[in-house]
Amino acid sequence: MRANQDAPGFTGGCLDRADHLRRDEAAMQAARMHPQARFLIVDRLKPLLSPDGDRLLWVRRGEAPAGTTVFLGLDEEGRPHFAVDGPADTLPGVATDARAAGARLPGSEAAIVAQARSLLDWHRRHGFCANCGTPTAMAKAGWARQCGACGAEHFPRVDPVVLMLAECKGMVLVGRQKGFPPGFYSALAGFVEAGESLEEAVRRELWEEVGLRVGAVRYVASQPWPFPSSLMIGAMAAAESFELRLDATEIEAARWADREEVAAVLRNAGPWSAPPPLALAHTLLRRFVAG
Template sequence: MTFTGHLGFTGAPLDRADNLRRDEAAIQALRMDPTARFLILEELKPLMAEGGKDLYWARRSEVPRGTTIFLGLTPEGDPRFAVDGKADDDIPGTATDARVAGTVLGDARAAIVAQARSMLDWHRRHGFCANCGAPTEIQKAGYSRLCGGCGAEHFPRVDPVVIMLAEREGKALVGRGPRFPAGFFSALAGFVEPGESLEEAVARELFEEAGVRAHGVRLGASQPWPFPSSLMMGAFAAADSFDLKLDESEISEARWVTRDEVRAALNGQADWNAPPPLAIAHWLLATWAGVEG
């Protein structure tokens, strides 16, 4: 099986320059650098430039008050930051849902959106220490928070999620969750649990959600999913049978589909709707069906 296509929110173009993050003087110098630019996120929605085709990179004089994190350096060495705040009305940018921005950008710039949104969302949720409840303060240019009470240091979390296609005799399993619209089918997915490998999580989720026993798990690709901070691990697995027993709290409908049916769905010519190109589920289906990216 040949893995094809570009995954949304991947291909990060910035050097995250971890070696600079604890050097407050260096970070401040980067903030003051004339080439420094800032991506403003209003309610976690990145500002898109006029016309909505590119990110709007604000100059320092345009930056509102708010949590600011260091994103990294461009290949030319120019500093890039992200800010959680409301832009002035005269800035020619439009706050855009991150999913829409990722779809419109369709390249490595979307990875910057994923990084910025995940990080700023984490800061919004971690103003207080999980250990003692005292307020925390930003450290390492935004890559940790330090508790002023007990001294605990907190780091941004990433939640691992497996998303997978079970396959058998030229057919793949797709399903629809209760919250998805009728006619929309995707790969099955679930969070990895403590003390569990990715392969074990794939097999467990397939059995729990659809009653399918599977083996021969093959990991294919991964994708950051910044809603708020998941890491999607795409996989394929061999199903032991076609028998289904759905956990209806997780899966409302499921069906086995052929490669021709998947190709038709990806082209909008089937009786069911496939995930959009931004999602790794689209990549899984396209890869399994042999559709070039």
């Protein structure tokens, strides 16, 4: 389980990403050949965990399969760490769904899962130049792709998503989509659109999805969400009223809940179920209960 249950999931990374080394191919080659270099195998976007499933399984260079390899960073002792997109069939660990891994691992290792999965997935989906259509080559130790035809550089993208609880007179609003499990409610969410601030995105999403007007928006916390490459940005929004108008294509149901009800839900003793501790929505609900 994650060591710090108050921190959002997939946060708490402790590797030095060493940007200055990424641009130095000789230094990166030396890092790959370092006798203490460690490699995390990500098999079809599933990180390799130890047989008991409670930690990441790092292998030496000679044990790593061939595949796209990206530099993750240096640990406190200066040992280089990499992630490899390749099969793990011959290794003793277990290729594990990244969500399940993030829920089981300590925060520092769950953060590595988010970093490795997002980066390797980006390489899988961005092999051609968006400018001219020519195949691109990996650059900067996996943190860029370079087009040999037009010279364009492409960098891993991060898609910002606002996740918010509207609050009114000591109560918060939660909602559910049609695809949610029965009885499951969460914070509302939506992608930030072009030319929009985070506060504007929160206000627009709440108006579009539930017809709610809100004023002040307060940032609470954020987390990477590597499915494939979102940055979840959690906020509380001050609602002007309790009146709702649901967009039936987006929201199946919504309800207001006070602190006592939310606290019971987080103890698995309430009238609905909430997201697990891995999710930023859980963090928002917990912070609301704490006042």
